[in-house]
Amino acid sequence: MAAQAIAALDLQHITCAFGGNGTRRGSAAPAYVAVKDVDLAVAPGEFVSVVGPTGCGKSTLLNVGAGLLAPSSGRVEVFGEPLAGINRRAGYMFQSESLMPWKTALANVVAGLVFRDVARPEAERKACAWLERVGLAGFEDRYPHQLSGGMRKRVAMAQTLILDPDIILMDEPFSALDIQTRQLMENELLALWAEPAPGKEGAPRAGRAVLFITHDLDEAISLSDRVVVLSAGPATHAMGSFAVDLPRPRNVAEIRNQERFTELRAQIWAVLRDEVLKGYDRQRRAA
Numbered sequence: 001m002a003a004q005a006i007a008a009l010d011l012q013h014i015t016c017a018f019g020g021n022g023t024r025r026g027s028a029a030p031a032y033v034a035v036k037d038v039d040l041a042v043a044p045g046e047f048v049s050v051v052g053p054t055g056c057g058k059s060t061l062l063n064v065g066a067g068l069l070a071p072s073s074g075r076v077e078v079f080g081e082p083l084a085g086i087n088r089r090a091g092y093m094f095q096s097e098s099l100m101p102w103k104t105a106l107a108n109v110v111a112g113l114v115f116r117d118v119a120r121p122e123a124e125r126k127a128c129a130w131l132e133r134v135g136l137a138g139f140e141d142r143y144p145h146q147l148s149g150g151m152r153k154r155v156a157m158a159q160t161l162i163l164d165p166d167i168i169l170m171d172e173p174f175s176a177l178d179i180q181t182r183q184l185m186e187n188e189l190l191a192l193w194a195e196p197a198p199g200k201e202g203a204p205r206a207g208r209a210v211l212f213i214t215h216d217l218d219e220a221i222s223l224s225d226r227v228v229v230l231s232a233g234p235a236t237h238a239m240g241s242f243a244v245d246l247p248r249p250r251n252v253a254e255i256r257n258q259e260r261f262t263e264l265r266a267q268i269w270a271v272l273r274d275e276v277l278k279g280y281d282r283q284r285r286a287a
């Protein structure tokens with residue numbers, strides 16, 4: 001039982017301040033405290049979404065979990081071990097395009113494995129299996145510009161998942177897609193999250209933990225086991241954590257018609273709405 005209590009990713013009392021001491025706006029400028037004393041844990045196999053207004057510190061928190069940004073104070077644990085440097089148990093998918101435009105789909109997916117010293121024939125065999133898995137068999141030799149936006153996201157998903165991360169960190173990965181493509185990708189993400197990686201079919205479900213950042217509440221509810229709401233910045237903190245007790249497997253388009261979905265949305269929106277308005281107001285005044 002004790003092992004189950006260990007979080008895959010545990011952000012404890014995280015505070016992130018930027019600038020100050022003359023590094024940003026002159027010597028008189030105080031540091032800008034983006035997030036303050038945030039606690040956020042994701043259990044192994046759990047799908048957690050974080051929602052909050054634009055500029056509240058969602059990406060900042062994800063970067064802390066990825067080990068790309070050291071917090072000003074607080075502690076990060078990965079499967080019970082303190083995180084030092086890059087989080088090697090995690091794979092990332094960001095909002096922007098992450099593919100190398102000069103490499104084919106196959107070469108893009110192979111790259112991470114080759115970087116980890118996997119022999120090329122083995123890496124290519126795995127990459128082909130992953131491209132097939134994300135519905136891109138036959139597109140191995142296409143370059144990113146020869147693929148649609150949705151296909152490029154599929155390549156990026158294969159690129160992330162081929163490394164079989166125990167933790168998947170996603171920062172608004174589908175926000176640039178049209179709504180239909182986006183819902184297709186969300187369903188595929190849920191299917192991939194629920195199944196073992198190619199070659200590990202017989203193994204017990206590893207239980208990848210997902211930390212998914214979005215500003216879209218419907219997306220958060222339809223995908224997640226739990227939705228965490230962040231306050232408007234500065235000094236962003238967690239306002240609440242809502243368990244999403246909707247059945248799985250889910251179709252993200254259809255689950256939105258369920259009565260329970262509407263109830264959850266109203267409940268979470270009641271907390272999020274004021275923060276969105278505050279965030280909007282602060283941005284307008286800052287502009």
Ligand SMILES: Nc1ncnc2c1ncn2[C@@H]1O[C@H](COP(=O)(O)OP(=O)(O)O)[C@@H](O)[C@H]1O
Nearest residue numbers: 018019034053054055056057058059060061233
């Ligand atoms: N490297 C940085 N230097 C200074 N300010 C930053 C830096 N990164 C983020 N911020 C500020 O911290 C706040 C939170 O940013 P971010 O995490 O990107 O928000 P979100 O992802 O929720 O839109 C914003 O006000 C942003 O301007």
Ligand SMILES: [Mg+2]
Nearest residue numbers: 058059060171
């Ligand atoms: Mg962001």
